[in-house]
Amino acid sequence: FGLCSQFQRAAVSIPANIAEGYKKMSKADKLRFYNIAQGSLEECRYYVLLSKDLGYINEDNCDLLFNAVEETSKLLNGYCKGVMTNDYSKDL
Numbered sequence: 001f002g003l004c005s006q007f008q009r010a011a012v013s014i015p016a017n018i019a020e021g022y023k024k025m026s027k028a029d030k031l032r033f034y035n036i037a038q039g040s041l042e043e044c045r046y047y048v049l050l051s052k053d054l055g056y057i058n059e060d061n062c063d064l065l066f067n068a069v070e071e072t073s074k075l076l077n078g079y080c081k082g083v084m085t086n087d088y089s090k091d092l
Contacts, residue, residue, distance in 0.1 A: 003056070007047040013040040014072070027083060034080050041076065045069045 014037045021033025048069060052062040 003047065003051065003054075007044065007051075010040045010043040010047065013037070014044070018076070027086070030083050031080060034076060034083070038073070038076060038080075041069060041073050045073075 017033045017037040017040065021030045021037070024030045024033065045066065048057075048062055048065045051057045052059065057065070
């Protein structure tokens with residue numbers, strides 16, 4: 001089925017895209033990588049629910065993982081909003 005490897009790939013993609021976006025110079029480039037990270041977060045959210053539905057994890061572990069995904073999503077969304085409002089031309 002490959003659920004574990006897909007989940008790992010999506011989870012590793014989140015910080016990798018945040019790190020890559022952080023070093024980009026333009027706001028558009030930064031946001032593009034952060035958007036990819038957000039997509040990977042949504043993929044992880046799906047894998048948590050699928051794991052529960054398939055009986056691979058119990059309700060408590062599902063709640064724990066789902067809350068971690070939710071908190072990470074909120075932090076990343078806030079960071080993206082900050083990037084959108086920052087004027088990077090002053091940093092050049």
